[in-house]
Structures are given as structure tokens and as C-alpha cells.
Amino acid sequence: MNKIVIALGGNALGKDPQEQLTLLENVAKIIADLVEQGNQIVLTHGNGPQVGQILLAMDYANQNGGGTPSMPFAECGSMSQGYIGYQIQQCLQNEFKKRNVKKNVATVVTQVLVDSKDSAFQNPSKPIGSFYTKEEADKIVKEKGFTFVEDAGRGYRRVVPSPKPMAIVEKNVIKELVDNGSLVIAVGGGGIPVIKEKDKLKGVAAVIDKDRSAALLAKKIGADMLLILTAVDKVYINYNQPDQKALDRLTIKEAKDYMDAGHFAKGSMLPKIEACIDFVEGNSGKQAIIGSLEKAALAINGKSGTIIIDK
Numbered sequence: 001m002n003k004i005v006i007a008l009g010g011n012a013l014g015k016d017p018q019e020q021l022t023l024l025e026n027v028a029k030i031i032a033d034l035v036e037q038g039n040q041i042v043l044t045h046g047n048g049p050q051v052g053q054i055l056l057a058m059d060y061a062n063q064n065g066g067g068t069p070s071m072p073f074a075e076c077g078s079m080s081q082g083y084i085g086y087q088i089q090q091c092l093q094n095e096f097k098k099r100n101v102k103k104n105v106a107t108v109v110t111q112v113l114v115d116s117k118d119s120a121f122q123n124p125s126k127p128i129g130s131f132y133t134k135e136e137a138d139k140i141v142k143e144k145g146f147t148f149v150e151d152a153g154r155g156y157r158r159v160v161p162s163p164k165p166m167a168i169v170e171k172n173v174i175k176e177l178v179d180n181g182s183l184v185i186a187v188g189g190g191g192i193p194v195i196k197e198k199d200k201l202k203g204v205a206a207v208i209d210k211d212r213s214a215a216l217l218a219k220k221i222g223a224d225m226l227l228i229l230t231a232v233d234k235v236y237i238n239y240n241q242p243d244q245k246a247l248d249r250l251t252i253k254e255a256k257d258y259m260d261a262g263h264f265a266k267g268s269m270l271p272k273i274e275a276c277i278d279f280v281e282g283n284s285g286k287q288a289i290i291g292s293l294e295k296a297a298l299a300i301n302g303k304s305g306t307i308i309i310d311k
Contacts, residue, residue, distance in 0.1 A: 004227055007210060010049070032096060041183050042184050044188065103183055105183045112187065126159055134150075162208065165208050214226060234291065235247045237263040252309075276290065277308065290306045
């Protein structure tokens with residue numbers, strides 16, 4: 001039995017809850033196939049659009065009266081984990097029942113520890129929430145101390161840091177559930193970022209890369225494989241160029257050489273490659289795969305996707 005951590009990309013989730021639920025019904029079929037093949041699955045997922053929608057709604061309600069309080073970003077992240085996890089587990093439960101598969105499914109709202117001294121906190125770069133005029137942004141900066149940047153002529157948006165994950169707070173709970181045979185959904189959206197302050201956990205306004213957190217989770221629970229599902233079947237070099245080339249297999253050294261040559265885009269493939277290296281490096285015999293959702297079963301069996309190995 002393979003223990004596999006699967007990171008679902010944004011293409012698996014919709015633009016609103018109803019579209020998302022429809023798409024997840026198809027995801028559930030694919031995951032159920034993998035379970036029936038004898039694999040032990042742990043699911044992680046993105047939450048970028050969803051947490052943005054929650055933050056936007058909270059900001060709008062706060063700005064337009066009605067006594068609605070402003071909602072901290074960490075709490076918005078936890079809300080997105082809860083509702084996305086709820087929909088995934090419901091779709092899986094329905095699919096397992098249809099197939100008469102006896103499998104418990106649970107979502108763990110997960111905190112991920114980051115370093116308060118991470119350099120990302122001095123260089124916020126991840127846009128979130130609403131667009132504002134310069135005057136509105138300046139007023140919020142004065143009142144709340146947020147950081148804003150001009151976004152492609154569309155207005156000003158708040159930016160938050162994107163620190164590296166250091167530890168998964170609920171790791172032991174997740175591992176216990178997995179070891180007992182449950183399918184667990186955890187570390188949604190990269191996890192809720194928390195720091196330690198006087199030996200107490202405290203949520204912070206930040207976004208952790210979901211693939212890096214998935215790699216950390218895979219290492220901590222002793223997974224055999226990290227599977228990152230995205231919109232393409234394989235990793236490419238010279239992507240969208242006349243000489244583009246699909247890669248079937250990469251060693252860590254080859255992946256790093258391609259990274260240094262600038263083949264992987266910072267906002268798309270680069271963090272996925274980095275996460276795969278994080279999982280495979282020093283984890284002898286384990287492998288990471290980047291592939292498409294529709295061909296997940298083929299990827300696990302080495303017939304699709306790009307496999308990253310130590311050497």
C-alpha cells in the first residue's frame with residue numbers, strides 16, 4: 001500500500017461554492033479509484049480564490065455598516081479550509097457509499113508554524129482582498145498598518161507575506177487518523193500561518209505556498225509519494241516556445257539546473273518543482289510527481305506526469 005499526499009491545484013476547485021461542488025464530484029471519482037487500487041490518500045488543496053472571496057465579503061460588510069466586525073486574515077483562512085474541506089469530504093463520502101467502500105473521511109483545520117523572522121515578513125508580496133483607491137488605501141494604512149501596492153492600473157491591493165512552512169501543528173492528529181485508515185483532508189491553502197509568541201501560537205496575516213506545505217506534510221507523516229496535480233500532464237522546458245520539451249523524469253540536480261536556467265515560472269511551476277525537491281531531497285527512495293488531475297492514476301503508476309527522484 002502506498003501512502004500518498006496529493007496536492008489539488010486550483011483547477012480542481014471552482015469560482016463559487018456551487019461550481020466547486022460540481023467539480024469536486026469528479027475529483028471524488030478519481031480519488032476513489034486510487035483508494036480502490038489500495039492507496040492510502042491524504043489530500044491537500046489550494047484556497048486562493050476562496051479566501052479572497054471571504055475577505056472581500058467581510059471587508060464589504062465592514063465598510064458598509066451593519067455592525068459587521070473586520071475579520072482577521074488568519075480567521076478567513078480557517079473559514080476557507082472548513083468549507084472547502086466540507087465539500088471535498090461530502091463528495092468523497094457520497095462516492096464511497098455509491099461504491100460500497102468503507103472509508104472514514106475527515107477534514108483537519110490545520111495550523112502551520114512559520115518563523116516570525118522570515119525575510120518574507122519584511123517583503124510582503126502576495127496580493128489579497130479588495131481593490132482600493134489610493135486615498136482609501138492610505139486611510140487603511142494609517143488605521144491598521146497594512147501594506148498596499150498598485151496592481152496593474154486597477155487600484156491598490158493589500159499584500160501579505162509568504163513565509164516558508166516550518167512545522168505542522170496538527171501533524172500527530174493527522175498521522176494518527178491516516179494510520180487508522182482514514183482519508184484525511186488537511187493543510188488546506190498551505191495551512192493557517194501561525195507564529196510562536198511567548199510560547200503561545202498566534203495567527204498572522206500571511207499566505208504559505210500550498211505545495212511547500214504539502215511536501216512538509218508528506219515528509220512528516222512518512223508518505224511514499226508526493227503527487228502535485230495541476231493543469232498540465234507534465235513539466236516542460238521552453239514552455240509555450242517552438243522548442244518546448246516535456247520531461248518524463250528529473251533528478252534533483254537536473255531540476256536545480258533547469259531552475260537556475262530560468263525554465264520554470266515563479267508564479268506557477270517553480271514552487272511545485274521546489275516542493276518536489278523539498279520532499280525528495282534526503283528522503284531516499286521516495287518520489288514526487290507533477291501531473292494532471294485526470295491522469296492521476298496513470299501518474300502514480302509511472303505512465304504520465306513528471307517524476308522527480310533524488311538521483
